[in-house]
Amino acid sequence: MNNNLLLRVEDLVNNPTARVAVCLCLDVSGSMYGDPINELNRGVKLFYDAIKDDEVAMYSAEICIVTFGGNDAECIQDFASLELEPNPKILEADGMTPMGEAVNMALDLLERRKKEYKDKGVDYYQPWLVLMTDGGPNGNLEELSRAICRTQELVNTKKLTVFPIGIGSGADMDILAKFSPKRPPLRLKGLKFKEFFEWLGKSVSKTSQSTPGESVKLDIEGISEWGTL
Template identity: 60%
Template sequence: MNLNELREQDLYDNPTPRVPVCLVLDTSGSMMGEPIDELNKGVALFFKSIKDDPIAKYAAEISIINFGGAIANKVLDFTTVEKQKVPTLEAHGLTPMGSAITMALDILERRKEEYSEAGVEYFQPWLVIMTDGIPTDSIEEVIQRTVKLVNNRKLTVFPIGIGDEADMDILSKFSPGNAPAKLKDLDFTALFEWLSQSVIDTSKSMAGESINLKDPSTWMELDL
């Protein structure tokens, strides 16, 4: 079986309701050095925490889109974390955030269709956007598309700024009613601990049930 066939077969072998999470991560040149190192540590912790949970490891499906260089890149496609290998991200190039979010929405829609075809329930998808700068491509169309999904309760967006150069005004446009957060002191470890616990809590709830997320003050600047 190829990778796509394995992904499809997993939906029939494992009927656990899914928690789809797409990480859209800035890996542009400005993330070189400590930022990309800390991001990689956080991503590795995120996967380990979910794999260590007896329910979440069958429920959580993670996709990673990174944007650095001239184009966005699909690093990981959706499938359960127990079948995934943690990637090592490298920083270089520009910040094509618009194309990255477009790609993320496309694969989210495709995966939702696959859930429906297989009769697998799923929670509202999460889109986690992290950036330390300003997009170098067009974002107007994808902002409209994202906002429509959010307003129709088809998507939850977590926009997160990294460092002082992140454009929080642009990030805010992707998530009406949910202000963007700013990462405190490059503490990706605390951020991904919070995110993994939120995914774990969601995996143990009922589809459609309201989830109270953990306090984000461990990783979020509070004086924006």
């Protein structure tokens, strides 16, 4: 067992607080270069800061970051509390858009973490998957199809909440819609990553103060600050 995994398992023993697992599945392909990737980095940092400002969320939220760019998907941050991993990694834009590979990796990591919760007797809330892209997938079609089917099944059985977010006019909203059978994807207004991630941080805080299994209403009015259909 590597040291990082050991720390994450020990954290479940030392801190048995019910967990909110949030995976950020982020497009870092070449088309995100410049202002978009800079604003995305600022937004993710604000998300971390918002969670750290809430004492309950600080110990409940576990963040995972999976990126898709270059030639493949990559987990740059496995699920961990912000006590263990207080700062996000810096994102850099390059390469292609292997979206299906990234979502499958995210779901695999989530299933593994849920098993660790169960093995240590730690309760958890319905996990969240945030999928953000400024284009369309150009990875393996079989991987994409499998990722869509897996995500739809988890959403339909109430085992996952998905937030599909399109960035800019080039985002393939039809593909994003396939990942979200319960709610339509949203398009980010301009480069309002800051507003989105602040909203997401508040939503995580609100969830962490509820009871696992309880239905938590999202701040629908707040969405209008950063997103549009």
